[in-house]
Amino acid sequence: MPLLALQTPPAIAAPAPAGQEAENALLEAFDWGQPLPPAPKLGGRAMLEYRWLRAAATFDAARALPANPFAAGPPRGEAEALHALLKAPKDQLASGLKALPLREPGTALALWRWGRLQVRTGAFDATVRRAWEGRLLGEGPTLTRGYALRHALCWALAEKDEDRLAGLRALAGEDFAEVVQGFQRLFGLLGGPSPVLRVWTLPGLDYRDLRLDELGASRAWICPLEDGSLPEVPGGTVWIIPSATGSLGERDAGLSEPLLHEGRALVERLRPSGRTAFFAPSRAAFEALGLAWFPILIDLDPKGAIQAIRMGDAAPGKP
Structure with missing residues (x-):
C-alpha cells in the first residue's frame, strides 16, 4: 500500500x-x-x-x-x-x-x-x-x-x-x-612597584617580561589600536596595545598562530609612522591585576612606583 x-x-x-x-x-x-x-x-x-x-x-x-x-x-x-x-x-x-x-x-x-x-x-x-x-x-x-x-x-x-x-x-x-x-x-598597587607584564615588542615581536618602569617611560597608556589614524602618544609615555582576543595564557611564552597574525598586523599598522609600542596578548594577566576596562593610563613616580591609575570611565580620552 x-x-x-x-x-x-x-x-x-x-x-x-x-x-x-x-x-x-x-x-x-x-x-x-x-x-x-x-x-x-x-x-x-x-x-x-x-x-x-x-x-x-x-x-x-x-x-x-x-x-x-x-x-x-x-x-x-x-x-x-x-x-x-x-x-x-x-x-x-x-x-x-x-x-x-x-x-x-x-x-x-x-x-x-x-x-x-x-x-x-x-x-x-x-x-x-x-x-x-x-x-x-x-x-x-x-x-x-x-x-x-x-x-x-x-x-x-x-x-x-x-x-x-x-x-x-x-x-x-x-x-x-x-x-x-x-x-x-x-x-x-598604588605606591608600590609595578607588576611584571609579559609583552612583545612592536615592531620586532620580541618576547619580554618587564615591569612598567622598565619600558622606558614614566607613563603607560594601555589601549587597543582602533580603526582610523594612530593616536598621538606624547613623549614620556609608552603605548601597550592589548590583544583583541587576549587569548594567551598567563604563563605562555609563545604566540599562537592567530596571535602572531594579530601581532604582524599591528606591525604593519605602525610601520609607516615609525612608531613603537608593546603588544600584550593575555587578557587573563590584566584581569588578575584588576585592569579590566580600557583605556588605562598609569603614572609612575621617579622611583618607578605606581603613582596613579586612571581606568575606563575615569581615563582621559587620549594620553
Missing part, C-alpha cells in the same frame, strides 16, 4: 517575545555594542515601555531628549521628570536627581547615557557626579546599576579615595562582589 503524500507543514514562527524578554534582548545588544534587535510586536503598556527603552538607547545625549511615548499616568510623569532634569541648570541637578523616579528601565538607561557624557565633558563636578552615580546605583536594571558601580569605582581609584571604595563595596552586595575585588587589587 503506497504511503500517503505528506502535507506541507505550516511555517514555524517563533512566538513574539514578551515585554521583559524584548527589553532584555535590547539591553544585551546595547551592552555589547551590537545593533539593536528589530522592534518586536508588542501591545499596550509593554509596547510603550519598550519604545521608551529604545528611545533611551538611541537618542543623541548631547543635543536631544528621548522621545516620550507615554500619553498619561505615572510613566508619562517619569519621562517628563527626566526631560526636566536633562534641561535643568547645574544648581538644580542634585535635587532633581534625588526626586527623579526610576521605575522604567528606559529612564535609567537615558540617565546613564546623558550623565556619562556630562562627566566626559566636565559638566559635572565631583558632588553632582556622585549624586548621579548614587541615583543609578539605587534603582533600575542590573545593567545600569553595574555601569554606575563601575563608573564610581573607576573614579574612586583615580582619586585614590579609599573611603569611597569602602562605601561602594557596601552598596555593591554579592551581585558585584567580584568587580569590587578587582578594584581592591588595584588600590593595593
Whole structure:
C-alpha cells in the first residue's frame, strides 16, 4: 500500500517575545555594542515601555531628549521628570536627581547615557557626579546599576579615595562582589612597584617580561589600536596595545598562530609612522591585576612606583 503524500507543514514562527524578554534582548545588544534587535510586536503598556527603552538607547545625549511615548499616568510623569532634569541648570541637578523616579528601565538607561557624557565633558563636578552615580546605583536594571558601580569605582581609584571604595563595596552586595575585588587589587598597587607584564615588542615581536618602569617611560597608556589614524602618544609615555582576543595564557611564552597574525598586523599598522609600542596578548594577566576596562593610563613616580591609575570611565580620552 503506497504511503500517503505528506502535507506541507505550516511555517514555524517563533512566538513574539514578551515585554521583559524584548527589553532584555535590547539591553544585551546595547551592552555589547551590537545593533539593536528589530522592534518586536508588542501591545499596550509593554509596547510603550519598550519604545521608551529604545528611545533611551538611541537618542543623541548631547543635543536631544528621548522621545516620550507615554500619553498619561505615572510613566508619562517619569519621562517628563527626566526631560526636566536633562534641561535643568547645574544648581538644580542634585535635587532633581534625588526626586527623579526610576521605575522604567528606559529612564535609567537615558540617565546613564546623558550623565556619562556630562562627566566626559566636565559638566559635572565631583558632588553632582556622585549624586548621579548614587541615583543609578539605587534603582533600575542590573545593567545600569553595574555601569554606575563601575563608573564610581573607576573614579574612586583615580582619586585614590579609599573611603569611597569602602562605601561602594557596601552598596555593591554579592551581585558585584567580584568587580569590587578587582578594584581592591588595584588600590593595593598604588605606591608600590609595578607588576611584571609579559609583552612583545612592536615592531620586532620580541618576547619580554618587564615591569612598567622598565619600558622606558614614566607613563603607560594601555589601549587597543582602533580603526582610523594612530593616536598621538606624547613623549614620556609608552603605548601597550592589548590583544583583541587576549587569548594567551598567563604563563605562555609563545604566540599562537592567530596571535602572531594579530601581532604582524599591528606591525604593519605602525610601520609607516615609525612608531613603537608593546603588544600584550593575555587578557587573563590584566584581569588578575584588576585592569579590566580600557583605556588605562598609569603614572609612575621617579622611583618607578605606581603613582596613579586612571581606568575606563575615569581615563582621559587620549594620553
